[in-house]
Amino acid sequence: xxxxxxxxxNVGSLAxxxxxxxxxxxxxxxxxxxxxxxxxxxxxxDARALLKNNxxxxxTDDISRLAGSDIVVVTAGLARxxxxxxxxxxxxxxxxxxxxxxxxKELAKGAIVIIVTNPLDIMTYYALKITGFKPGKLFGxxxxxxxxxxxxxxxxxxxxPVTDIEAQVMGAHGEGMLPLPRFAKVKxxxxxxxxxxxKIKSLIAGTINRGAQIVANxxxxxxxxxxxxxxxxxxxxxxxxxxxxxxxxxxxSGQYGIKDTCIGxxxxxxxGGIEQIVELDLSQEELAQLSKSAAAVTQAAAKLFV
Numbered sequence: 001x002x003x004x005x006x007x008x009x010n011v012g013s014l015a016x017x018x019x020x021x022x023x024x025x026x027x028x029x030x031x032x033x034x035x036x037x038x039x040x041x042x043x044x045x046d047a048r049a050l051l052k053n054n055x056x057x058x059x060t061d062d063i064s065r066l067a068g069s070d071i072v073v074v075t076a077g078l079a080r081x082x083x084x085x086x087x088x089x090x091x092x093x094x095x096x097x098x099x100x101x102x103x104x105k106e107l108a109k110g111a112i113v114i115i116v117t118n119p120l121d122i123m124t125y126y127a128l129k130i131t132g133f134k135p136g137k138l139f140g141x142x143x144x145x146x147x148x149x150x151x152x153x154x155x156x157x158x159x160x161p162v163t164d165i166e167a168q169v170m171g172a173h174g175e176g177m178l179p180l181p182r183f184a185k186v187k188x189x190x191x192x193x194x195x196x197x198x199k200i201k202s203l204i205a206g207t208i209n210r211g212a213q214i215v216a217n218x219x220x221x222x223x224x225x226x227x228x229x230x231x232x233x234x235x236x237x238x239x240x241x242x243x244x245x246x247x248x249x250x251x252x253s254g255q256y257g258i259k260d261t262c263i264g265x266x267x268x269x270x271x272g273g274i275e276q277i278v279e280l281d282l283s284q285e286e287l288a289q290l291s292k293s294a295a296a297v298t299q300a301a302a303k304l305f306v
Contacts (some may be wrong), residue, residue, distance in 0.1 A: 001025030001239055004069040004108070007076030008037040008059065010221060014228035015073060015235075017044055020055035022232065024239045029059040032078070037061060060151055063100075068109040071238060073231055074100055074127070077117035077163060079222045089118050094304050097123050101130040112273045114234055115249070116227065120173040121297045125262040126304050136273040139247025142173040145230040146225075147247045150179045150207040151205030157203060158186060158194055168280070169207065169247060171264050171293035178289050179204045183196040183280065202249045222284065234269065241271035245278055255279055256290055261301070263294045 003019055005012045008031035020027045031037040041059030066072065077093040097117050104113060113133065115124045124140035146169040155162040164186040171178035181200045181296060184191035191200065197206055214223045237244045248267045252258040257263065257275045268276040282290065 001097060002028065002069045002113075002305045003071045003073070003235060004028040004030060004066050004237075005075060006030045006063070006066070007074065007117075008033070008040050009075065009079070010224035011231070012075035013037075013040045013044075014224055015075065015231040016040070016057060018228055018232035019235050020057045021051065021053055022236055023053070023055055024232075024235055025070070025144045026056040027058070027070070029057065030061070030063055031059075032061055032063075032219070033050070035095035048143070063103050066103060067107040069111045071114070071235060072104055072108055073109045073114045073116060073235070074104075075116040075231075077123075079118075080140050089257065090122060090300060090303070091116050093119075093123060093203045094126055097127060098130055101127045105131045105133075108265070111137075112238060114231065115140040116231060118173075119300070120266070121249050121262050121264065122301045122304070123298050125251070125297065128251055128262065129305070134273075135251035136254075136275070139229050139251070139267070139274055140173070140234060140262065140264075141176065141227065141234060142249030143169045143171070143247035144234060145227055145265070146173060146177050146179070146207060146210075148226060148230060149183070150203070153203050153206050153210075154184060154191065155193075157199065160186065168232045168266070169264065170280075171290055172297055173249060173264060174211070175208060176296050177208055178293060179207045179263065179281075180280075180285065180286065182286075184281070204263065237269045238271055243268060243270045243275070245269070248274065250277055251276055252277070252294070256282070256287060258291060260295045261294050263290070263297055 003025045008029050016029045029037040037059035041057050044057050087183035117123045120140045151165045151167040154165050168180045266278040267274045
């Protein structure tokens with residue numbers, strides 16, 4: 001299994017480390033900055049003896065080595081700066097992604113492609129249109145990260161292990177996300193049995209603002225520990241054919257009443273990519289919020305095709 005990661009910044013290099021350490025395949029780290037990916041791969045190689053783990057990792061600035069990849073993860077792009085929304089990244093990262101996608105289409109037509117570049121939902125839709133790949137084979141990381149954040153904040157509030165919490169987030173990865181407390185469970189019991197409505201609202205707001213909070217505190221760059229963990233979890237689910245349901249940015253063709261856009265929804269994932277989009281029984285209010293989030297993605301993505 002050849003797993004290529006395009007972009008050797010914090011997210012890409014940490015994802016490479018996690019995927020290699022899990023023994024999920026031969027990892028290739030690619031970056032246009034000469035020596036960056038190669039240097040990081042050398043460093044990660046040196047850790048093998050200390051970790052007693054004989055994983056395989058290489059680095060290059062030659063994107064032609066992408067050929068033959070089974071899975072391609074795209075993390076390349078500019079990171080958000082303090083005060084910058086994901087949407088403000090649109091024009092700059094679209095050009096970067098376009099060049100990468102044309103190379104993927106040329107060199108790795110059979111690969112499953114995972115988009116991580118922000119603004120994620122718009123970039124996923126853009127990548128689909130550029131490559132012409134089937135939607136089940138190209139999708140975005142998206143709300144798997146947001147769901148993890150919601151889970152973490154609930155666990156902190158209740159002073160419980162995160163493993164006791166089941167949470168659900170849908171919608172765009174960004175300010176348009178939709179944490180769904182109605183679907184959150186604590187040891188199988190509904191969240192509202194443990195927390196007041198006001199506190200739930202606070203947890204929702206905290207989840208939506210979590211990325212911006214991290215950016216503001218870092219000063220430069222954005223989150224990378226949790227995003228890289230989300231990438232590794234997705235790759236593992238594919239490689240191991242786990243048939244797990246994860247929150248992913250997927251193309252919708254009528255599910256939830258939404259057509260021709262990419263948005264975060266629960267998906268059943270296996271070795272062939274997305275096998276099924278899971279349709280939760282949303283209320284009318286939740287459906288309206290999800291549709292609003294999707295419409296914002298559609299409107300923003302339209303600017304890329306003018």
